[in-house]
Amino acid sequence: MPQGLVDEPTEEDKLHLAAGRRQNQAVDDAPYDPMGHRHVVPRHRYVGARGMAPLILTSYTIVSALGRGLDETYRALQNRRSGLRLCDFEDVGITTYIGRVDGVEDMSVGGGSASTELKQFDCRNNRLALLGLQQDGFIQAVIEARERYGAHRVAVILGSSTSGILETEHAYCRRDPATGALPSSYLTSHRYTQNMFSSAHFVRAYLGLRGPAMVISTACSSSAKAFATAARFIEAGFCDAAVVGGVDSLCLTILYGFASLELMSSGPCRPCDENRNGLTLGESAGFALLEKSKQASRPGAVALLGYGESCDGYHMSHPHPEGTGAIRAMEAALRRSALTAGDIDYIHLHGTATRANDRIEDTAVHSVFGPSTLCSSTKGWTGHTLGAAGVTGAIIAAMCLTRSFVPGTLNTTRIDPDLSSHVLLENLEQPVRRVLSNSFGFGGNNCSLILGTV
Amino acid sequence: MELYVNGIGILGPGLAGWDESRLVLASESPSWEPAMPEPSASLLPANEQRRSSETVRWALHVAQEAMRQAEVDAREVASVFASSEGETGVLDRLCTALAAPQRTISPTLFHHSVHNAASGYWGIATGSQQSSTVLACYDSSFCAAFLEAAAYAHTDERPVLLVAYDLPLPPPLYAARPLGGGFAAALLLTRAPGPHNLAQLDLTLSNDLSEEATIMDDAGLETLRTGNQAAQSLPLLAAIARQCDTLVLLEYLEDQHLLIRVAPC
Numbered sequence: 001m002p003q004g005l006v007d008e009p010t011e012e013d014k015l016h017l018a019a020g021r022r023q024n025q026a027v028d029d030a031p032y033d034p035m036g037h038r039h040v041v042p043r044h045r046y047v048g049a050r051g052m053a054p055l056i057l058t059s060y061t062i063v064s065a066l067g068r069g070l071d072e073t074y075r076a077l078q079n080r081r082s083g084l085r086l087c088d089f090e091d092v093g094i095t096t097y098i099g100r101v102d103g104v105e106d107m108s109v110g111g112g113s114a115s116t117e118l119k120q121f122d123c124r125n126n127r128l129a130l131l132g133l134q135q136d137g138f139i140q141a142v143i144e145a146r147e148r149y150g151a152h153r154v155a156v157i158l159g160s161s162t163s164g165i166l167e168t169e170h171a172y173c174r175r176d177p178a179t180g181a182l183p184s185s186y187l188t189s190h191r192y193t194q195n196m197f198s199s200a201h202f203v204r205a206y207l208g209l210r211g212p213a214m215v216i217s218t219a220c221s222s223s224a225k226a227f228a229t230a231a232r233f234i235e236a237g238f239c240d241a242a243v244v245g246g247v248d249s250l251c252l253t254i255l256y257g258f259a260s261l262e263l264m265s266s267g268p269c270r271p272c273d274e275n276r277n278g279l280t281l282g283e284s285a286g287f288a289l290l291e292k293s294k295q296a297s298r299p300g301a302v303a304l305l306g307y308g309e310s311c312d313g314y315h316m317s318h319p320h321p322e323g324t325g326a327i328r329a330m331e332a333a334l335r336r337s338a339l340t341a342g343d344i345d346y347i348h349l350h351g352t353a354t355r356a357n358d359r360i361e362d363t364a365v366h367s368v369f370g371p372s373t374l375c376s377s378t379k380g381w382t383g384h385t386l387g388a389a390g391v392t393g394a395i396i397a398a399m400c401l402t403r404s405f406v407p408g409t410l411n412t413t414r415i416d417p418d419l420s421s422h423v424l425l426e427n428l429e430q431p432v433r434r435v436l437s438n439s440f441g442f443g444g445n446n447c448s449l450i451l452g453t454v
Numbered sequence: 455m456e457l458y459v460n461g462i463g464i465l466g467p468g469l470a471g472w473d474e475s476r477l478v479l480a481s482e483s484p485s486w487e488p489a490m491p492e493p494s495a496s497l498l499p500a501n502e503q504r505r506s507s508e509t510v511r512w513a514l515h516v517a518q519e520a521m522r523q524a525e526v527d528a529r530e531v532a533s534v535f536a537s538s539e540g541e542t543g544v545l546d547r548l549c550t551a552l553a554a555p556q557r558t559i560s561p562t563l564f565h566h567s568v569h570n571a572a573s574g575y576w577g578i579a580t581g582s583q584q585s586s587t588v589l590a591c592y593d594s595s596f597c598a599a600f601l602e603a604a605a606y607a608h609t610d611e612r613p614v615l616l617v618a619y620d621l622p623l624p625p626p627l628y629a630a631r632p633l634g635g636g637f638a639a640a641l642l643l644t645r646a647p648g649p650h651n652l653a654q655l656d657l658t659l660s661n662d663l664s665e666e667a668t669i670m671d672d673a674g675l676e677t678l679r680t681g682n683q684a685a686q687s688l689p690l691l692a693a694i695a696r697q698c699d700t701l702v703l704l705e706y707l708e709d710q711h712l713l714i715r716v717a718p719c
Contacts, residue, residue, distance in 0.1 A: 050609065152661045152709065161568065165545070168627075172549035175626065182626045190630035196540060196569055196590035210709040212659070214591040214598040217540070217569035225587060232605035236455065238659050252552045257564035309585035313577035317565040325583050442565055443574025445586060 051338045054303035054454055055231055057288045058241075059141030061132060062395040064284035064382045065099030069135035074399055077407045078427065082381050084268040084280055089250050094259050097268045099282025099383025100250060104128055109202070121202040123164040123193035129203055129247040132285030141289050142207050145241045151210040155239040157230045158200045158215050159222025159246030161387030161441075164193030166251040199247050203287075211239045217387065219441030220350070221309075222246055223286065224390025224449055228307040230290050245287035248387040254281055261317065269353035269384070271377035272362070272423045273412040279352040282383020286391035288398075297454055302398045305434065305450045306337025312444025319357060319440060323364030326438065329446040330368045333436060337450045341369045344450070346406050347421075348393045348437040351377020352384050361438065362419040369421070376424040380410030390447060393437035397451045400432045455604055457655040458719070459694060460613065460648040461524030463516030463640035465491055466678060466685060471519060476695035479688070484672055490636075494518075497579045505562065506575055507543050513572035513619040514579065516640035524642040524650055526613050528580035531642070532606055533573060535588040536599030536618040538683045539631060540569040546624045572617070584612065595620075595683040596639070597706040604657050607645045616641045618684035634681020639691065651719035653694040658713040659706070667705040690714055 061069055065083025066076035076083065084097040109126050110119025133139055146154055171186035192198055200215045212233060216225045223246025230242035258264045258281060265278035293303060310332065312325035319326070334341065347369065350361055358377075365375060378396055385392050400406055406428040409415075415423050434452040462472045467488035469475040478484040493515035495503060503511070513535060521528055544567045551559045568574070570588040577586060585606070591598035596618040603616040619638035623631055647654075668689035670676040678685045686704060693700035693716040704712040 050611070052609075165549075168545065168549050169552050172553040175553070180626050182630060187630045190627075191592065195538065195592060195631075197538070197592045197595075201592065210661075210707075212598065212601060212710070213707060214589045214595075214602070216587060216589050218573070218586070218588050219568045219570055228585075229587060229589075229602055229605070232609050233601070235609050236601075236605040238601055238605065252557065253548055253559075253564070253567065256552060256557050256559050257548075257561075257567070260559050260561040260564055262561075309587075310583050311573070311577040311586050313581045313583050315578065316568075316571070316574050317561075328583055441570070442568050443570040443586075443588075444577055445570055445573065445588075 050336065052231060052235065052306060052336050054293045054305050055234060055290045056293050056297055057302045057304065057398060058145065058291050059136065059138050060288035060395055060398055061136035061138045062284060062286040062392060063101060063128065063132045063135060064385060064392060065101055065282050066381055068131065070399060074403060077381060078405065080410055080427065082268060082410055084383055089255065092252065092255050094255055095266045096264050097280045098250060099280065099385065101128060101283055104131065117205060120189060120192045121198065123167045125164045125199060125247055125249045126202045128249045128283060128285045129199050132247065132287055133203065133206065138287055139207065142243055145289055145291065146209060149240040151208060153211055153240040154209045155211040155230060155233055155242040156200045156204040156209055156213040157226045157242055157244050158203060159217065159226040159387045159390060160196065160199050160215050160248055161217055161219050161222055162248055162251055162254060163196045163198050165253050166249065167193040169252045203243060207243065209243065218445040219443055220386050220389050221439040221441040221445045221447040222387035222390060224394065224439035224447035225309060227304055227394065227449055228309055228447060231304060231307060234290065234292060241289060241291040243287060244290055245391040246388045247285035248385055249283040250281065254386065263354050265353065268411045269379050270411045271351040271353040271379050271409050272358050272415050272419055274414050274416040276353045276355065276358060278354055280379065280383040282385045284382060284385040284388040284392045286388060286395045288394065293454060301454055302401050302451060303454045305452045306333045306339065308332025308336060308448045310446045314444050317442050319360045320444065321360065323360045325444055325446045326361060326364035326440060327367055329448040330364065330436065333448040333450045339434065339450065341373065344369065344373055344434050344436050345432045346400060346435045347373055347375035348397050348435060349375050349377040350438040350440045351379050353379055359418065362421050365421045371420055372422050374406055374424050375421050376407055376409045378407050380412065390439035393439060394449055394451060397435035397437045400435050401451060401453050404431045405429050406432060455608060455657045457604055457607060457657060458644045458647050459641055459652045459655060460526065460644055460650055461520035461642035462652060462691065462694065463519030464691060465493060465512060465516050466635060466637040479692040479695040486672060486674055488674060498575060502575065507541055507566060507571065509541055509543065509619065509621050510572045510575050512621060512636055512638040513617050514576060516638040517576055517615060517617045520615060520640035520642045524648060526642065526648065529582045530584065531582060531613045531615050532584040532610065533576060533586040533615045533617065534599045534603045534606065535570065535573045535586065536595040537569065538590055538592050538595045538620050539623060539633065541567055541571050542623040542627055546627055593683045594706050596686045597704050597712050600712060601659065603643050607643050611645055613642060613644045616643060618687060620682050620684050634678060635685060637678060637682045637685040639684055639687040654717045654719055656715040660711045660713050661709065663711065665703055668703045690716065
């Protein structure tokens with residue numbers, strides 16, 4: 001029998017099945033085989049989601065509408081100060097709130113002594129990335145890792161959904177009226193701004209790294225999946241450490257796009273509220289340096305314990321009505337971390353505050369964790385930062401672990417009585433050992449991360 | 455790192471499908487007419503075929519071809535999709551609309567703009583709920599995807615479908631990124647031998663840049679290879695087509711090489 005295929009469930013599988021999880025149910029119940037392989041019966045079940053060795057987050061940081069770095073973010077969470085404001089982005093004429101990061105307009109990637117190579121990356125998205133890199137001693141930590149392992153052995157794996165699209169939006173407003181041509185300055189900057197690889201290209205060049213690099217772009221799960229790919233690369237021996245995270249910045253496409261889908265609230269979003277009426281868009285950049293635990297471990301260090309990835313296979317912009325994809329992602333993360341649902345102290349919800357998303361995530365969370373595990377959404381503080389939502393959730397999870405607190409849900413006054421999970425409104429001060437953070441994106445792309453202390 | 459190729463899909467100028475293309479790629483002096491093929495993507499329901507972009511149809515066409523050869527249940531297969539430029543036709547329409555005073559964009563156009571549109575449609579068409587990674591790494595997108603697919607196959611011990619694709623950009627964007635092709639390629643990779651092995655691969659990621667990257671002997675195929683990240687797969691596909699032991703060297707960014715030893719099965 002080929003390696004990697006098993007006929008019978010392993011002991012570990014049996015344990016999980018006994019715990020009542022609905023593993024693989026959706027697949028087994030799938031009604032048809034569009035590939036036309038009606039004779040192919042899935043005799044084997046692939047093992048999937050093996051356990052992983054914890055990976056330490058040696059250094060990590062976040063910039064969002066809440067502020068720059070961990071301390072400002074923590075203070076805003078603790079004081080329940082939202083980063084959302086009435087939309088004041090460019091000349092956007094939509095009645096809504098946004099989570100804009102102050103000062104991005106006034107900075108430049110190519111400022112000071114930056115090389116010509118770095119100057120060409122200047123755009124809102126890379127400015128926000130640079131602002132992120134500059135917080136919490138992150139750059140110094142990466143330099144030390146670079147010296148420890150060698151520049152070739154440190155990967156850069158980031159997530160983004162819209163990269164530097166704002167530059168293209170601006171360039172289209174400056175097309176030659178006669179020929180329709182884009183301005184010549186755009187033609188040379190396209191690669192360094194609009195292109196989806198731009199943020200990882202910039203971060204890799206800025207930090208002087210020469211290892212594997214890529215940008216993962218699976219809409220709102222992008223930067224959560226960056227952690228998963230980095231974990232795979234470290235396990236496969238392609239690198240020893242990885243700069244992971246992601247960045248997404250405000251642009252016209254997402255503001256007018258979400259408005260066209262009628263998924264945007266006119267006020268600050270109210271996740272899980274019975275009267276919630278849509279999401280609020282934001283922007284953020286977050287980074288973590290991931291390393292194997294035996295090199296980097298110290299008591300109390302924050303580690304990535306598990307990850308789970310899945311797809312809905314259902315619809316481009318609407319989640320699977322029973323949340324089967326989300327359930328798969330959470331179960332795979334538990335399996336990989338060798339934890340059970342009862343081991344999770346807190347769930348950081350994707351919690352976008354649209355009617356359907358919160359309801360379906362609740363169904364999925366309740367199905368895996370039951371009614372008592374604490375969960376909340378922090379979108380009322382930061383807004384939905386799309387491709388950077390995954391890393392934003394991961395960094396907030398890390399802060400819960402190190403600062404012994406659980407954020408509630410901001411702007412929400414009455415929890416939707418139709419929700420059955422334990423949604424927390426008020427903040428709690430209590431020790432937290434393990435957090436699961438959810439990210440679900442367009443195209444039905446899901447990723448759950450589990451972080452804990454070692 | 456050992457891998458097996460269980461199925462291949464290919465679509466490019468003069469390269470319409472693996473059966474036809476492997477003769478071209480195995481030949482020392484191929485007779486090669488760069489006629490542009492049409493993708494079928496027949497696994498999409500008719501209404502989705504109409505709504506989906508050309509980029510999505512190219513990606514799904516090769517994905518479908520590789521899966522058909524491998525005879526593996528698509529619902530058991532994880533996927534890695536790689537595109538440098540993504541949905542540029544949609545991008546052009548969105549930016550044109552946003553440059554107009556009303557800034558009216560259609561909701562369908564917006565949700566088709568995501569870089570993972572092809573992956574999303576693949577999930578919808580097959581019902582697969584397995585992991586799907588969608589990535590970009592400029593001209594090294596195929597190489598980055600190969601690493602991701604190999605790492606996934608090894609850590610999760612699940613078949614992985616790698617799909618790399620890019621089409622020429624519409625005007626006026628074409629002037630900013632004059633991509634050649636279009637080109638799309640798909641490889642179904644497994645850690646262990648499958649029922650229809652086309653080749654055994656042994657992958658090493660190397661910092662040794664002393665050796666030159668493998669090129670295509672035919673001038674037309676070489677132009678295709680250098681003009682489109684997805685066509686960077688051509689030296690690997692040619693080695694598989696020739697069915698003899700070959701070492702293929704692919705350039706990954708400017709700093710690393712993928713060394714892939716290709717052995718016939």
